[in-house]
Amino acid sequence: MTTLTNSILEAVREGAGFPEAFTPLHEPEFAGREEDYVADCIRTGWVSSVGSFVDRFEADLAEFTGCSRAVATVNGTAALHIALKCSGVQAGDEVLLPTLTFVATANATSYAGAIPHFVDSEATTLAVCPEALRSHLEECAEKRDGGCFNRKTGRRIAALVVMHAFGHPAQLDPLLELCREWSIPLVEDAAESLGSYYQGRHTGGFGLVSALSFNGNKILTTGGGGAILTNDPAIADRAKHLTTTARISDGWNFTHDEIGYNYRLPNLNAALGCAQLERITDMLQRKRALAMRYKALFKDIAGVRLLEEPQGTESNYWLCTLVLEQFDHQLHTEVLSALNDAGLMARPVWTLMHRLPMFADAPRADLSCAERLAVQIINIPSSPKLFAAPAGAGGDV
Amino acid sequence: MTTLTNSILEAVREGAGFPEAFTPLHEPEFAGREEDYVADCIRTGWVSSVGSFVDRFEADLAEFTGCSRAVATVNGTAALHIALKCSGVQAGDEVLLPTLTFVATANATSYAGAIPHFVDSEATTLAVCPEALRSHLEECAEKRDGGCFNRKTGRRIAALVVMHAFGHPAQLDPLLELCREWSIPLVEDAAESLGSYYQGRHTGGFGLVSALSFNGNKILTTGGGGAILTNDPAIADRAKHLTTTARISDGWNFTHDEIGYNYRLPNLNAALGCAQLERITDMLQRKRALAMRYKALFKDIAGVRLLEEPQGTESNYWLCTLVLEQFDHQLHTEVLSALNDAGLMARPVWTLMHRLPMFADAPRADLSCAERLAVQIINIPSSPKLFAAPAGAGGDV
Ligand SMILES: Cc1ncc(COP(=O)(O)O)c(C=O)c1O
Numbered sequence: 001m002t003t004l005t006n007s008i009l010e011a012v013r014e015g016a017g018f019p020e021a022f023t024p025l026h027e028p029e030f031a032g033r034e035e036d037y038v039a040d041c042i043r044t045g046w047v048s049s050v051g052s053f054v055d056r057f058e059a060d061l062a063e064f065t066g067c068s069r070a071v072a073t074v075n076g077t078a079a080l081h082i083a084l085k086c087s088g089v090q091a092g093d094e095v096l097l098p099t100l101t102f103v104a105t106a107n108a109t110s111y112a113g114a115i116p117h118f119v120d121s122e123a124t125t126l127a128v129c130p131e132a133l134r135s136h137l138e139e140c141a142e143k144r145d146g147g148c149f150n151r152k153t154g155r156r157i158a159a160l161v162v163m164h165a166f167g168h169p170a171q172l173d174p175l176l177e178l179c180r181e182w183s184i185p186l187v188e189d190a191a192e193s194l195g196s197y198y199q200g201r202h203t204g205g206f207g208l209v210s211a212l213s214f215n216g217n218k219i220l221t222t223g224g225g226g227a228i229l230t231n232d233p234a235i236a237d238r239a240k241h242l243t244t245t246a247r248i249s250d251g252w253n254f255t256h257d258e259i260g261y262n263y264r265l266p267n268l269n270a271a272l273g274c275a276q277l278e279r280i281t282d283m284l285q286r287k288r289a290l291a292m293r294y295k296a297l298f299k300d301i302a303g304v305r306l307l308e309e310p311q312g313t314e315s316n317y318w319l320c321t322l323v324l325e326q327f328d329h330q331l332h333t334e335v336l337s338a339l340n341d342a343g344l345m346a347r348p349v350w351t352l353m354h355r356l357p358m359f360a361d362a363p364r365a366d367l368s369c370a371e372r373l374a375v376q377i378i379n380i381p382s383s384p385k386l387f388a389a390p391a392g393a394g395g396d397v
Numbered sequence: 398m399t400t401l402t403n404s405i406l407e408a409v410r411e412g413a414g415f416p417e418a419f420t421p422l423h424e425p426e427f428a429g430r431e432e433d434y435v436a437d438c439i440r441t442g443w444v445s446s447v448g449s450f451v452d453r454f455e456a457d458l459a460e461f462t463g464c465s466r467a468v469a470t471v472n473g474t475a476a477l478h479i480a481l482k483c484s485g486v487q488a489g490d491e492v493l494l495p496t497l498t499f500v501a502t503a504n505a506t507s508y509a510g511a512i513p514h515f516v517d518s519e520a521t522t523l524a525v526c527p528e529a530l531r532s533h534l535e536e537c538a539e540k541r542d543g544g545c546f547n548r549k550t551g552r553r554i555a556a557l558v559v560m561h562a563f564g565h566p567a568q569l570d571p572l573l574e575l576c577r578e579w580s581i582p583l584v585e586d587a588a589e590s591l592g593s594y595y596q597g598r599h600t601g602g603f604g605l606v607s608a609l610s611f612n613g614n615k616i617l618t619t620g621g622g623g624a625i626l627t628n629d630p631a632i633a634d635r636a637k638h639l640t641t642t643a644r645i646s647d648g649w650n651f652t653h654d655e656i657g658y659n660y661r662l663p664n665l666n667a668a669l670g671c672a673q674l675e676r677i678t679d680m681l682q683r684k685r686a687l688a689m690r691y692k693a694l695f696k697d698i699a700g701v702r703l704l705e706e707p708q709g710t711e712s713n714y715w716l717c718t719l720v721l722e723q724f725d726h727q728l729h730t731e732v733l734s735a736l737n738d739a740g741l742m743a744r745p746v747w748t749l750m751h752r753l754p755m756f757a758d759a760p761r762a763d764l765s766c767a768e769r770l771a772v773q774i775i776n777i778p779s780s781p782k783l784f785a786a787p788a789g790a791g792g793d794v
Pocket residue numbers: 075076077078080101102104105163189191192212213214215225226659
């Protein structure tokens with residue numbers, strides 16, 4: 001084992017609080033009214049697609065994120081699919097999205113009948129790089145008929161999806177500026193960034209429409225779940241319609257006016273979400289304190305850094321992320337092995353999208369930064385419970 | 398109000414046990430270990446896409462239905478989508494399905510990129526009519542290259558979906574025979590027929606693959622949920638793969654070898670399902686007793702009948718169904734109004750699929766029986782709790 005690997009192992013072990021048992025990347029925490037609310041659903045019989053917890057969860061999410069509307073969905077993938085449809089993506093279009101993302105971002109594009117067009121990320125935010133995207137668009141795109149088109153494929157470029165990786169906000173201002181110049185709607189994949197702010201405003205409220213995930217590994221979980229966020233009431237109404245089988249009721253007659261989806265979040269899962277949201281501030285504080293503890297421990301280890309929230313942002317530090325200085329596949333593997341062997345769960349970034357067989361032929365920009373990041377990034381244990389001190393006490397550890 | 402309407406109103410009121418409050422069509426019943434199991438998920442932290450209740454629910458479903466494998470899904474619509482894909486349906490194919498069904502059957506066909514081809518139902522089972530289908534295929538289909546093709550559109554006819562309406566099993570033997578003759582795989586939409594048997598075998602086990610739903614209005618609910626049933630282990634494995642993002646893991650590296658879906662049932666919802674399944678026999682008995690009580694009450698009312706389980710089948714009587722003798726739109730509306738106005742929830746059948754705008758151009762057979770049934774059918778309150786006597790006591794009421 002190299003000295004660097006050994007130093008990393010010791011720092012993660014200390015940062016995680018010298019755990020004795022296997023330590024997962026991110027465990028949910030149910031320390032509030034989760035059981036009460038879920039039992040309430042069962043006692044009243046309201047467990048399914050209609051119920052007061054769904055309405056409340058949507059209202060609470062809108063309030064927490066500062067977006068005017070939230071539409072709860074069965075998961076984040078479903079939220080992304082509908083967000084793309086609501087942003088105007090149609091079959092045969094292209095959608096710009098980072099190669100460095102979870103497969104759901106690209107899959108959702110396919111569900112909408114569109115083709116992913118992969119773009120590069122930057123090392124500071126791990127999100128879409130505005131400068132690289134600008135050059136790429138100048139090289140391959142043209143504006144006509146009020147839209148943006150790929151000159152090579154002839155297809156319309158219908159949206160840009162920006163993903164806030166591991167909770168760190170992307171550079172939204174320059175990305176929005178670029179989208180305005182090129183007439184491309186911006187969609188935020190905010191699956192990982194609940195509780196993350198850009199210039200003081202919650203992520204997910206910058207794009208035309210965006211998606212959250214409440215999967216079990218996320219900061220807030222509903223078992224499985226997600227939400228669509230938007231500030232446009234017409235888009236919110238359309239998202240609600242599409243996620244509820246596009247049903248129109250007229251007395252006891254139901255019809256459906258287009259192909260819709262059963263993407264409703266059950267009330268049972270929304271109940272869990274309501275209880276979780278009551279405690280999110282406390283969970284976010286402890287996650288931040290944990291990140292600060294890791295940061296202090298990694299400050300003096302040469303060859304590796306803890307990824308910090310970008311300037312002008314507040315990150316939820318969903319998954320604490322180490323970035324190795326060298327592009328060294330062997331070192332990367334060695335560190336991953338050492339951590340996992342020690343029971344400290346560690347993961348590389350997802351296999352880049354352009355390397356997956358079903359997207360091998362998709363159009364793409366130069367992706368060299370993402371390719372380098374793929375051998376540099378390591379996620380380490382990040383559960384709020386690893387920083388167990390009472391809320392507020394941990395900021396200066 | 399006509400005398401017939403009045404007699405129907407009084408019989409439904411009596412059958413439902415002279416309820417004092419508003420009486421829904423079908424309410425879930427949580428009288429077992431639902432709260433315990435769900436609390437267990439929260440206490441152990443296993444609420445999400447992996448967990449022991451998911452495994453147990455799949456095993457319990459396989460055992461209950463007698464199918465070799467069950468794959469739990471996020472809902473019945475998702476199960477149908479994947480069942481169609483697993484039966485070999487591809488983009489551009491046609492799928493035969495009844496116009497008399499819930500919109501999910503047709504939507505799932507569209508999600509797979511295929512075109513619904515609507516066929517007629519019969520008055521005895523309300524399901525696909527084997528004779529009408531035989532004539533229709535003779536008229537429009539031809540066999541070539543080992544498959545069945547629509548001579549008019551040139552498209553492959555890739556599957557037949559049979560839906561067991563309101564729990565009454567379709568005539569599976571003649572339908573299977575027809576499918577064999579024409580080399581068309583049979584898929585069962587068994588969303589409504591958990592606990593229904595054809596010739597002693599559970600529905601859902603006859604087709605190549607089939608779909609169940611555990612929506613809040615179904616006999617067994619998981620909040621939202623569904624399952625894929627099959628006796629083919631390769632299909633089950635593929636269904637599991639497609640519903641879990643088509644992920645392949647190799648140590649800490651994850652890749653995805655095709656476009657997959659996040660159609661996993663959360664452990665929290667599976668926990669509810671396990672508790673519900675423990676009590677299904679009791680719920681089925683009381684539903685049957687309720688149906689027998691309605692049957693006795695309707696026996697002597699001329700002009701209307703209670704739809705009975707077809708010969709050779711055992712129905713779960715999911716939704717008790719009245720069939721008016723006349724094709725009289727006005728009478729149909731009058732009965733629906735009278736029941737709903739009296740707080741006894743009643744519903745016509747779904748708007749027929751070929752009448753929905755998005756399927757207006759889809760190919761179709763003669764649909765005159767379904768069109769007549771649409772003004773004859775009325776569903777009436779059918780919750781097991783309406784027959785509150787202890788299990789077993791009600792069969793001879
Ligand atoms: C970036 C990103 N997008 C989308 C999703 C999909 O969310 P879900 O798993 O809830 O479908 C996730 C989380 O899994 C994610 O991390």
